[in-house]
Amino acid sequence: MGATDAIAQASPIPAGAGIGLRFPHHEAVATTRPAVAFLEVHAENYFGGGRARQYLEDLRGEYPLSVHGVGLSLGSAGGLDERHLGQLAALVDALQPALVSEHLSWSVANGHYLADLLPLPMTEEALQVVCRHVEQVQERLRRQILVENPSTYVQFAHSSIPEWEFIAELAVRTGCGMLCDINNVFVSASNHGWDALRYLESLPARIVGEIHLAGHAIQTLPDGARLRIDDHGSRVSAEVWSLYREALRRFGPRPTLIEWDTNIPPLEVLIAEADIAAVALGARNCADPAGAPHALAG
Amino acid sequence: MPSLADYQQAMHAYLLADQEAPQPVAGWCVGEPTTATVRLAVYRGTVHSTLLNALRLSYPAVRLVVGAEFFDAVAAVFIRSEPPTSAYLNDYGERFGACVAELPTTATLSYLQDLARLEWAVNRALHAPEVAAMDPARLQALEPDATARLCFRARPDISVLALRCPAERIWQAVLERDEAVMRSIDLTSGVGWVLIERDAARAVQIRRMSEPVGRMSERLFAGAPLHAALTAADEDTQEPELLQAALADHLACGRLVGFSLDFPLEQEPGL
Numbered sequence: 289m290g291a292t293d294a295i296a297q298a299s300p301i302p303a304g305a306g307i308g309l310r311f312p313h314h315e316a317v318a319t320t321r322p323a324v325a326f327l328e329v330h331a332e333n334y335f336g337g338g339r340a341r342q343y344l345e346d347l348r349g350e351y352p353l354s355v356h357g358v359g360l361s362l363g364s365a366g367g368l369d370e371r372h373l374g375q376l377a378a379l380v381d382a383l384q385p386a387l388v389s390e391h392l393s394w395s396v397a398n399g400h401y402l403a404d405l406l407p408l409p410m411t412e413e414a415l416q417v418v419c420r421h422v423e424q425v426q427e428r429l430r431r432q433i434l435v436e437n438p439s440t441y442v443q444f445a446h447s448s449i450p451e452w453e454f455i456a457e458l459a460v461r462t463g464c465g466m467l468c469d470i471n472n473v474f475v476s477a478s479n480h481g482w483d484a485l486r487y488l489e490s491l492p493a494r495i496v497g498e499i500h501l502a503g504h505a506i507q508t509l510p511d512g513a514r515l516r517i518d519d520h521g522s523r524v525s526a527e528v529w530s531l532y533r534e535a536l537r538r539f540g541p542r543p544t545l546i547e548w549d550t551n552i553p554p555l556e557v558l559i560a561e562a563d564i565a566a567v568a569l570g571a572r573n574c575a576d577p578a579g580a581p582h583a584l585a586g
Numbered sequence: 587m588p589s590l591a592d593y594q595q596a597m598h599a600y601l602l603a604d605q606e607a608p609q610p611v612a613g614w615c616v617g618e619p620t621t622a623t624v625r626l627a628v629y630r631g632t633v634h635s636t637l638l639n640a641l642r643l644s645y646p647a648v649r650l651v652v653g654a655e656f657f658d659a660v661a662a663v664f665i666r667s668e669p670p671t672s673a674y675l676n677d678y679g680e681r682f683g684a685c686v687a688e689l690p691t692t693a694t695l696s697y698l699q700d701l702a703r704l705e706w707a708v709n710r711a712l713h714a715p716e717v718a719a720m721d722p723a724r725l726q727a728l729e730p731d732a733t734a735r736l737c738f739r740a741r742p743d744i745s746v747l748a749l750r751c752p753a754e755r756i757w758q759a760v761l762e763r764d765e766a767v768m769r770s771i772d773l774t775s776g777v778g779w780v781l782i783e784r785d786a787a788r789a790v791q792i793r794r795m796s797e798p799v800g801r802m803s804e805r806l807f808a809g810a811p812l813h814a815a816l817t818a819a820d821e822d823t824q825e826p827e828l829l830q831a832a833l834a835d836h837l838a839c840g841r842l843v844g845f846s847l848d849f850p851l852e853q854e855p856g857l
Contacts, residue, residue: 321688336674336715339712442625511618
């Protein structure tokens with residue numbers, strides 16, 4: 289869009305391991321102040337007030353924050369919901385998070401919120417729609433956002449752009465960064481027969497501003513095939529840890545988040561997962577080809 | 587090749603329709619349509635489970651009263667007929683309680699409608715945005731004859747309800763699964779007014795009010811001019827000082843966040 293110059297770069301966030309802050313852990317995090325590098329919250333869970341918002345307000349002085357939207361619907365053909373964007377802008381203004389991110393997906397049609405991150409056809413039309421909306425968000429927030437690669441269960445026959453090229457082009461056209469979800473890369477690659485390593489190798493390292501890790505489930509289809517479901521309901525799988533280490537070798541250290549949204553375990557389990565990521569971040573045996581982790585695409 | 591809008595229209599219809607076949611979307615997917623159907627069902631399942639969970643979180647006592655299976659079945663119909671219009675799901679389902687309570691199957695549960703209304707008010711008190719209270723001193727700058735034309739705006743966490751039963755006692759007993767208390771509650775008692783709000787410690791408070799104060803507060807918080815709120819309630823009481831005291835209490839407790847003169851606040855931002 290050429291508007292990069294007018295948009296502030298995301299503030300630095302340490303290239304350490306953070307956790308997704310969920311309601312069941314509010315009290316434990318507030319009480320124990322665990323040694324994690326940052327906290328990430330789903331934006332829509334804090335649009336209101338009350339105790340949840342108060343916990344976050346109290347914790348923001350102790351931890352760098354990342355605000356992760358799940359309902360803006362960057363891929364909706366019908367345009368962004370201005371009210372939702374206004375709520376997000378108010379939250380970002382109040383919290384001043386280090387990072388703001390959203391998803392390469394859609395969830396709104398006919399004015400209805402379809403509560404999932406739905407798949408987009410990878411077409412030039414979809415790319416133009418997402419670019420327009422990312423520009424709109426960045427201009428409203430006056431800052432760069434990161435866009436997360438999706439986990440998908442279907443591909444469309446009329447898709448004409450590989451997902452990794454779609455994301456790289458999105459970054460070029462809008463100046464946004466990428467939130468690289470390694471579990472999503474693995475899930476989608478497994479479901480569609482892609483080469484996950486090639487996916488990572490095709491991404492410009494400089495656009496990756498954050499990494500997500502999570503667990504997934506496996507469902508056996510009637511034809512015997514296995515479908516991996518991105519349910520964020522278990523520990524990170526061994527394959528995803530392995531892919532993560534490859535990603536660190538390629539991208540250099542990046543803020544890394546452990547997400548756990550269903551079957552939420554005790555906080556200690558979540559922190560133990562974050563500790564594994566922290567060890568990998570500290571032990572990576574490679575040069576950082578991208579320079580500082582917050583030096584995103586320009 | 588479908589346009590993006592055509593695809594999203596078709597997916598919208600599939601996700602919310604009472605049908606299993608994701609046509610024509612399955613035909614646009616790579617692979618056999620039967621396989622695509624199974625894969626698309628994952629999205630449909632997530633949409634329904636997420637929205638069902640939102641309704642469960644807002645109406646835990648109603649769900650315990652009517653039973654999980656019945657609640658979930660009604661919720662499935664509700665989700666299809668009235669899907670959310672916002673991703674802020676704490677706002678989703680205001681009408682759901684009435685939908686459950688007005689069914690022929692639940693008609694014998696005379697208290698259910700009030701319980702559902704109370705539970706939604708509690709949900710609102712838990713999640714409404716924080717809005718700073720107005721400084722009562724601002725009222726002193728008004729001309730004396732302007733006072734009667736004051737229209738107040740209430741804090742968004744506040745609800746005023748007229749109840750036909752002791753819904754707050756039922757609500758507490760149901761959530762605590764206290765069968766003894768449930769059996770002891772006289773359903774013909776408890777007719778009256780309650781104010782539900784979030785206190786400074788972010789806890790939900792439910793306060794009983796006299797009928798005149800309840801009527802006045804309901805109108806006042808809905809944005810009616812002060813003279814109209816006082817006059818309407820005054821017909822029910824011979825003690826107008828009660829209403830003045832209640833108004834002073836609302837101001838002192840920070841329940842009012844702004845005001846205008848005889849028209850909605852947002853039309854007069856200068857005040």
